[in-house]
Amino acid sequence: NLIGDLDTSEILEQVALITRHECARSRPAPRNVVFMGMGEPLANYQSVSAAVTSLCDPFHFALRKKGVTVSTVGVAPALKKLTREHPEVRVALSLHAPSQELRARIVPAAKQWPLHELIEALDDHLNSV
Numbered sequence: 140n141l142i143g144d145l146d147t148s149e150i151l152e153q154v155a156l157i158t159r160h161e162c163a164r165s166r167p168a169p170r171n172v173v174f175m176g177m178g179e180p181l182a183n184y185q186s187v188s189a190a191v192t193s194l195c196d197p198f199h200f201a202l203r204k205k206g207v208t209v210s211t212v213g214v215a216p217a218l219k220k221l222t223r224e225h226p227e228v229r230v231a232l233s234l235h236a237p238s239q240e241l242r243a244r245i246v247p248a249a250k251q252w253p254l255h256e257l258i259e260a261l262d263d264h265l266n267s268v
Contacts, residue, residue, distance in 0.1 A: 145186060150177075150186060169202075171202070172194055172208070173207075173209075173210060174187055175231070180211060181209065181217035188220075188221070192225075211230065213233075213252050215259075222267050
């Protein structure tokens with residue numbers, strides 16, 4: 140059950156804490172960030188997008204855009220928006236199953252956004268860079 144989405148500051152705080160932890164041990168700051176394991180990132184698009192912007196800002200975390208990956212079960216409209224706003228960010232798709240039929244039984248979002256629609260959105264993302 141969803142309790143709530145992380146806001147932008149909570150997402151960035153996680154990166155700031157690990158950066159502080161690593162630097163205190165004379166280790167390099169993280170160079171890559173993966174949005175995964177925090178619920179569906181593309182269902183929390185506004186906060187994730189703002190966090191990506193800050194993570195890649197040279198005056199904040201200064202990550203390379205290709206150092207940021209957004210993992211998704213496939214929220215096609217938000218994936219298309221990510222492509223428009225952050226084309227260099229990487230995308231990882233969690234299929235969960237080899238066919239649309241099985242995927243729709245396992246992943247509720249799959250009923251809304253079938254594989255053919257996701258493949259089109261992923262192709263657009265790959266071709267945007």
